[in-house]
Amino acid sequence: MIERIGIIGVGHLASYLVEGLRRASHNIEIILSPRNAERAVSLADQFGATVAKNNQAVVDTTDVIILTTRPEDTITVSENVAFQSGQTVISVAIGLSVETLKPVISPATVVRAMPISCAALNQSPTLIFPDNPKARELFTLLGQVHILPHESDFTPASVIAAFYGWIYALCDEVISWTAQTGVPQHTARSLVLETVRGAVNMALTNPDKELDMMLKTLVTPGGITEQGLNILHQQQGLTAWSDALETVLKRLSKSK
Numbered sequence: 001m002i003e004r005i006g007i008i009g010v011g012h013l014a015s016y017l018v019e020g021l022r023r024a025s026h027n028i029e030i031i032l033s034p035r036n037a038e039r040a041v042s043l044a045d046q047f048g049a050t051v052a053k054n055n056q057a058v059v060d061t062t063d064v065i066i067l068t069t070r071p072e073d074t075i076t077v078s079e080n081v082a083f084q085s086g087q088t089v090i091s092v093a094i095g096l097s098v099e100t101l102k103p104v105i106s107p108a109t110v111v112r113a114m115p116i117s118c119a120a121l122n123q124s125p126t127l128i129f130p131d132n133p134k135a136r137e138l139f140t141l142l143g144q145v146h147i148l149p150h151e152s153d154f155t156p157a158s159v160i161a162a163f164y165g166w167i168y169a170l171c172d173e174v175i176s177w178t179a180q181t182g183v184p185q186h187t188a189r190s191l192v193l194e195t196v197r198g199a200v201n202m203a204l205t206n207p208d209k210e211l212d213m214m215l216k217t218l219v220t221p222g223g224i225t226e227q228g229l230n231i232l233h234q235q236q237g238l239t240a241w242s243d244a245l246e247t248v249l250k251r252l253s254k255s256k
């Protein structure tokens with residue numbers, strides 16, 4: 001069982017991970033790197049973590065270390081600390097392959113992971129490659145774990161982390177439209193988000209039903225759902241999403 005987790009790179013993602021870890025367990029010790037002292041101290045106070053004196057001290061006190069630095073910093077950060085065999089080092093840096101990470105993380109074991117911010121609520125679907133018992137245990141605390149059999153799947157699957165952000169943009173657009181019709185803002189917000197949650201929960205609780213079949217049951221010929229869908233199709237409102245996914249994939253495929 002994991003008793004201590006070290007986190008190097010205390011930024012946005014680290015904050016979500018710390019919150020989720022503490023929600024999941026009061027016993028796990030969380031050790032944070034000191035850079036961005038204000039955020040590290042605030043997280044330590046709020047969630048009972050410890051701020052180490054430097055990055056090496058994070059590594060020296062834990063067997064499982066998450067590198068939550070930006071991709072361009074992750075290699076340098078790793079080069080400047082000494083990992084030990086028997087440690088598991090998890091990189092969340094988008095676009096950095098296991099082969100790229102291995103030389104700077106060796107002799108520790110390298111794992112790639114792709115959690116998203118709802119880890120704070122223990123609801124993050126998290127991609128992992130390669131399968132690793134410590135990484136699986138850790139991310140199961142933060143939501144659902146998806147082990148990818150091949151690293152070549154990791155990049156396309158990571159694009160969904162960007163899609164996660166676009167969902168906020170879509171909901172914001174629909175909430176703004178609803179509110180400008182005169183519906184109170186707080187009602188518009190709840191109505192839209194609860195509608196999305198309802199649709200998602202229906203789909204998740206019916207894993208054998210294809211979404212297009214579920215949609216068919218909602219579309220009355222000549223009705224309002226059909227009318228709006230026709231406009232979305234005519235204006236490439238749906239294929240624009242595939243175009244955005246494809247563009248992000250191309251960019252990620254160029255990184256190492």
Ligand SMILES: NC(=O)c1ccc[n+]([C@@H]2O[C@H](COP(=O)([O-])OP(=O)(O)OC[C@H]3O[C@@H](n4cnc5c(N)ncnc54)[C@H](OP(=O)(O)O)[C@@H]3O)[C@@H](O)[C@H]2O)c1
Nearest residue numbers: 009010011012013033035068069070071073092093094115
């Ligand atoms: N944000 C997300 O929801 C999300 C989701 C999935 C994956 N990711 C991945 O997670 C990583 C972090 O993303 P983020 O959005 O959390 O970025 P962020 O907010 O910029 O956090 C990165 C943190 O690392 C710190 N850092 C840089 N060099 C360091 C060093 N030598 N030692 C210790 N800390 C150092 C940065 O400090 P300074 O600001 O002082 O440079 C910053 O606080 C990225 O690789 C990203 O691809 C993020």
